[in-house]
Amino acid sequence: MMRARAPGFSAITGALAALLVWAGHFTLIYGAHALACERGFADAALLGLPAVPALVLGASLAALLAVGLVGWRAWRRLDGSLAAEAGEDAPRFLAWLTLATALLAALAILWEAVPVLLLHSCR
Amino acid sequence: MQHSVFSPMGPEAARIAELAWLLFLGGGAIFLLVMLALLLALGGGEGVRRRLGARRAILAGGVAFPVAVLSALLLHVLGVAAALGAGGREPALRIEVTGRQYWWEVRYPAQGITTANEIRVPVGRRIELLLDSGDVIHSFWVPALHGKRDMIPGRVTSLRFSLDRPGVLRGQCAEFCGTQHALMAMLVIAEEESAFAAWVARHKVPVAAPADPTLALGWQAFGRAGCGACHAIHGTPWAGRSGPDLTLLGERRSLAAGTLDNHQATLAGWIAGPQEIKPGNAMPAFNTVLDGKELRALAAWLESLR
Incomplete structure (x- = not known):
């Protein structure tokens, strides 16, 4: 019986990619928001929009796009190419894991971005 | 005297109390649901157990339900926070x-x-x-x-x-x-x-030197003991800022930030030995500075500030 090939480094970073995007998003909005308030940009405007919410929303949309891309690629792998690898569990598991972490990361990004729509900055 | 989150006296506390009840009752209801599912999983019939263990049930109960409940709760809590934070009308x-x-x-x-x-x-x-x-x-x-x-x-x-x-x-x-x-x-x-x-x-109303001989002795004792270095009384030469302002002290219900009821006897006891009552507070003891007569007079005068 052939042993399943161990997944390579790229497979693992693939499964972690969405969570890394979430971590980056979290660090960025947390740091930028605190810095903006500390430096007195609470009411600053950017192209006519309030700067702090605009920054958070922009970062959130970008992060959601990136996470969506990761999830979509995992979905496609589950759907198509894996049929050719029938019998090997690891790639299938990793694709599921990638998809699940992408959903988790998307939810976390959404939950972190919602307050900016409902609360004042810097209070 | 109100000292409970469960008997709110204003609209802000009322909203916080509502939120607390929502969390208690909602959390309790979900706990009961989970316990019911556990009982069914342990002792239910074959069919019930199979349905509970199906992927669909796990995704619905373990993923979709918590996501929906937590998302709704997040929006609700942020709404409450926004209402409390904005503070409504400009303060008067x-x-x-x-x-x-x-x-x-x-x-x-x-x-x-x-x-x-x-x-x-x-x-x-x-x-x-x-x-x-x-x-x-x-x-x-x-x-x-x-x-x-x-x-x-x-x-x-x-x-x-x-x-x-x-x-x-x-x-x-x-x-x-x-x-x-x-x-x-x-x-x-x-x-x-x-x-x-x-x-x-x-x-x-500026506090003036009292005419009554006992109260006048209290006034003098206040000056002689140096109380005014830390305490202020409106209208007098005493304007210390490191301790509490004592204007209208006789009207206050408590002494030493809620430590004692406020009346002549507790005032005298506090001035004589504040470190026995509230060790480590900034006020030194005056039992060796003032004699008994002065201490009683001082307490009587402070109580008369109303």
């Missing part, structure tokens, strides 16, 4: 409160009043408290009024509220601030507009 009265080890300095800048450990407010008016600290981090918490707000050295935080009806609300420092943290209480006294105005007016 601003009061500055400074936390100190282990008491509260209370200032009414527009009225030119400084007092301590009791915050008098008129009912119906929108109030803003501007909170800071003179030493370490304290936390201002009057459970029947609003949520906690930290008092941070070098930074002013604010709390906006209004009270619908007269009442006395007890508050407590809610951030460990030193050995006497537990004896750092305060009262918020809500009264009708006319009573509040009368209190402000009484505060503005």
Whole structure:
């Protein structure tokens, strides 16, 4: 019986990619928001929009796009190419894991971005 | 005297209490549901157990349900936070409160009043408290009024509220601030507009040297013992700022930030041995500075400040 090939480094970073995007998003909005308030940009405007919410929303949309891309690629792998690898569990598991972490990361990004729509900055 | 989050005295505390009930009841209901599922999983029939263990049930109960409940809760809580944070109407009265080890300095800048450990407010008016600290981090918490707000050295935080009806609300420092943290209480006294105005007016009357011989001895003892180095009394030469302002001291309900009831006997005991009552507070003992007669006279005079 052939042993399943161990997944390579790229497979693992693939499964972690969405969570890394979430971590980056979290660090960025947390740091930028605190810095903006500390430096007195609470009411600053950017192209006519309030700067702090605009920054958070922009970062959130970008992060959601990136996470969506990761999830979509995992979905496609589950759907198509894996049929050719029938019998090997690891790639299938990793694709599921990638998809699940992408959903988790998307939810976390959404939950972190919602307050900016409902609360004042810097209070 | 109100000292419970479950008997809110104003609209802000009421919203927080509602949220607490929602969490208690909602959390309780979900706990019961989970226990029911557990019972069925352990003792249910074959069919029930198979359906509970199906992927669809796990995704619905383990993923979709928590996501939906937590998302709804997040939106609701943010709505409450936004309502509390925005504070509604512009405040009609601003009061500055400074936390100190282990008491509260209370200032009414527009009225030119400084007092301590009791915050008098008129009912119906929108109030803003501007909170800071003179030493370490304290936390201002009057459970029947609003949520906690930290008092941070070098930074002013604010709390906006209004009270619908007269009442006395007890508050407590809610951030460990030193050995006497537990004896750092305060009262918020809500009264009708006319009573509040009368209190402000009484505060503005300069305190004069008393004619009564006993009270006059108390006045002299206050000066001789050097009390005025730390304490101020409106209209007198004494203007110390490191201890509580003692104008209208006789009207206050408690002594040493909620430590003792306030009357002549406790006043004398406190002045004689404050370190026995509240060890580590900033006030030294005067039992060797003043004799018994002076101490009684001083307590009588302080009680007469009303």
